[in-house]
Amino acid sequence: MDKKRLLVVGGVAGGASCAARARRLSENAEIIIFERGNFVSFANCGLPYHIGNVIKNEDDLLVASPDLFKNWFNIDVRINSNVKAIDRQNKEIEVEDLIKGGTYKEKYDYLVIAPGSSPIRPKLDGIDSEGIFTLRNIPDTRKIISWVNEKKPSRAVIIGAGFIGLEMAENLAKLGISVSIVEMQDQVMPLLDKEMAWFIYEHLIKNKIGVYLGDSVSGFKKKSDGSIDVLVQSGQSLSADIVILAIGVRQEIELAKNAGLEIGHLGGIKVNEKMQTSDKNIWAVGDAVEVKDFITEIQTVVPLAGPANRQGRIAADFIFGKNPMGAAFRGVQGTAVCGIFGLTVASCGLTEKSLQKLAKNGKEIPYEKIYLHPNSHASYYPGAKTISIKLIFSPDDGKILGIQAIGLNAVEKRIDVVSMAIQKQGTVFDLEEAELCYAPQYGSAKDPVNMMGMIASNIVQGYTKVTHWEKLSTSDALILDVREPFEYKRGHVDNAINIPLGQLRTRLNELPKYREIWAYCFVGQRSYYAQRILTQAGFNSKSISGGYIMYLASDSI
Numbered sequence: 001m002d003k004k005r006l007l008v009v010g011g012v013a014g015g016a017s018c019a020a021r022a023r024r025l026s027e028n029a030e031i032i033i034f035e036r037g038n039f040v041s042f043a044n045c046g047l048p049y050h051i052g053n054v055i056k057n058e059d060d061l062l063v064a065s066p067d068l069f070k071n072w073f074n075i076d077v078r079i080n081s082n083v084k085a086i087d088r089q090n091k092e093i094e095v096e097d098l099i100k101g102g103t104y105k106e107k108y109d110y111l112v113i114a115p116g117s118s119p120i121r122p123k124l125d126g127i128d129s130e131g132i133f134t135l136r137n138i139p140d141t142r143k144i145i146s147w148v149n150e151k152k153p154s155r156a157v158i159i160g161a162g163f164i165g166l167e168m169a170e171n172l173a174k175l176g177i178s179v180s181i182v183e184m185q186d187q188v189m190p191l192l193d194k195e196m197a198w199f200i201y202e203h204l205i206k207n208k209i210g211v212y213l214g215d216s217v218s219g220f221k222k223k224s225d226g227s228i229d230v231l232v233q234s235g236q237s238l239s240a241d242i243v244i245l246a247i248g249v250r251q252e253i254e255l256a257k258n259a260g261l262e263i264g265h266l267g268g269i270k271v272n273e274k275m276q277t278s279d280k281n282i283w284a285v286g287d288a289v290e291v292k293d294f295i296t297e298i299q300t301v302v303p304l305a306g307p308a309n310r311q312g313r314i315a316a317d318f319i320f321g322k323n324p325m326g327a328a329f330r331g332v333q334g335t336a337v338c339g340i341f342g343l344t345v346a347s348c349g350l351t352e353k354s355l356q357k358l359a360k361n362g363k364e365i366p367y368e369k370i371y372l373h374p375n376s377h378a379s380y381y382p383g384a385k386t387i388s389i390k391l392i393f394s395p396d397d398g399k400i401l402g403i404q405a406i407g408l409n410a411v412e413k414r415i416d417v418v419s420m421a422i423q424k425q426g427t428v429f430d431l432e433e434a435e436l437c438y439a440p441q442y443g444s445a446k447d448p449v450n451m452m453g454m455i456a457s458n459i460v461q462g463y464t465k466v467t468h469w470e471k472l473s474t475s476d477a478l479i480l481d482v483r484e485p486f487e488y489k490r491g492h493v494d495n496a497i498n499i500p501l502g503q504l505r506t507r508l509n510e511l512p513k514y515r516e517i518w519a520y521c522f523v524g525q526r527s528y529y530a531q532r533i534l535t536q537a538g539f540n541s542k543s544i545s546g547g548y549i550m551y552l553a554s555d556s557i
Helices: 014-025 044-051 066-073 138-151 163-174 194-206 254-258 305-320 352-360 411-423 428-433 448-460 469-474 485-490 501-510 525-536 547-554
Strands: 005-009 030-034 062-064 076-078 081-087 092-097 103-107 110-113 117-119 132-134 155-159 178-183 210-213 217-222 228-232 237-240 242-245 249-251 282-284 289-292 336-340 343-349 368-372 387-393 400-407 478-481 517-520 541-544
Touching: 005 014, 005 103, 014 030, 014 062, 014 066, 014 110, 014 305, 030 081, 044 138, 044 163, 066 076, 081 110, 081 254, 110 305, 132 138, 138 242, 155 163, 155 228, 155 237, 163 178, 163 194, 163 242, 163 336, 178 237, 194 210, 194 336, 194 343, 194 387, 194 400, 194 547, 228 242, 282 305, 289 305, 336 411, 343 411, 352 387, 368 448, 368 547, 387 411, 387 448, 400 411, 400 428, 411 428, 411 448, 428 448, 469 547, 501 525, 517 525, 517 547, 525 541, 541 547
Parallel strands: 005 030, 005 110, 030 076, 110 282, 132 242, 155 178, 155 242, 178 210, 478 517, 517 541
Antiparallel strands: 081 092, 092 103, 117 249, 217 228, 228 237, 336 343, 343 400, 368 387, 387 400
């Protein structure tokens, strides 16, 4: 066999996994990785936890070193090597040695680029002041740790309430630092629907985190005592000893763009299902590429480590594999999880806001949603915690479109089950029939996954009708609270009539048959029972999904 040359630009998730897979497929190929930084493969998702001293040793973040790549895989790793240009005609790259200086060229038969993304750092007054950091790699982590150890900050301001922002809030708070978050959107965790983000907001407040929503930063002012005033559009000024910018990331596409590779309309490198670019000899993987949304089949950009790893493997399969079966990249579902002061936040698939945005852009997908609040495991076994779930599905055939869940225990395993169901084009009936592990400390005989399937399938089959709190202001329905009187007294919807579920059958004569009735309870279970009683008694009724808990959450919208 001819000895083929594979050059990989960029390590970490996509590039490193591609190189390692390529070696497993071809012992004969010459494989070289070029990495601009000092580290070829590290766990960037663990960086906030190293800052918070949860992961105590930096070495634990290093997935693989250049020596390991050489010894295990016979792969040449060149760190501190910046690939400046791609000459497609001559099939070679220009590399700058960042330590010794100077440049040199390397030929390739196949080229894989994994340039990744970089933190957004907007052009604001004072943004280059000392004490203002972004977090993307190990050198960034070292700078933050050094600042914390030397300056002993007592106040931190974090700009952005996404994954990195919220994880940094937790880890700086663990160091005894008072933390405030400024978020331009009117909710924390903008990835989620707003009413679900309400649970996170309440949890942050409970943990003494200052949260400023619907406000953006206008600039920074360094003071004589070394502190920083964070200036926001509303006119407020927040004092900080350290500032973390967690606004988001931007794809690094300059190398590809300058080489004349096709760039998608979202600003990412355009690739096909083989991760091949517009040049048949060049592949691209990771944060910088545009890929297909698995559900909508619309192009999107999802900077997550899981998809990047899969993409790297797929690229290698098509370069060195023989008739790869099922290797084509199927698309992304956006499955993600985040921990915040013990609270687990996870999601997969489409959100309601993304569906509404699609509708505005001419691609309307009919959907229905339900909310439920089951226990993480059997309630009779100690330690059960509530999981608040939002499931979005097609009202026509029950196809699962998306899920969001928040709770203190066993949240992510439910999301993982639904994620796999979405991957297999599953429906709510599949969730209803899913056979899952059960012992009282792990789940229930009727698992939360089964419960969401059963509730949703009742709607699809027409056994029950649901409505939602955001429709309350435009409805003249009679609102029926079926909780106990003591619950009603603690808080209720204005003008709601209270008839406890246990008394409903004997008090039906108090309700009008000429008017639609919306029933609610605390979490939605009793209101479902009430709706079935009312419907079979000839009333026009609906159950308000999610109960009074979601009324409190929806009131934030």
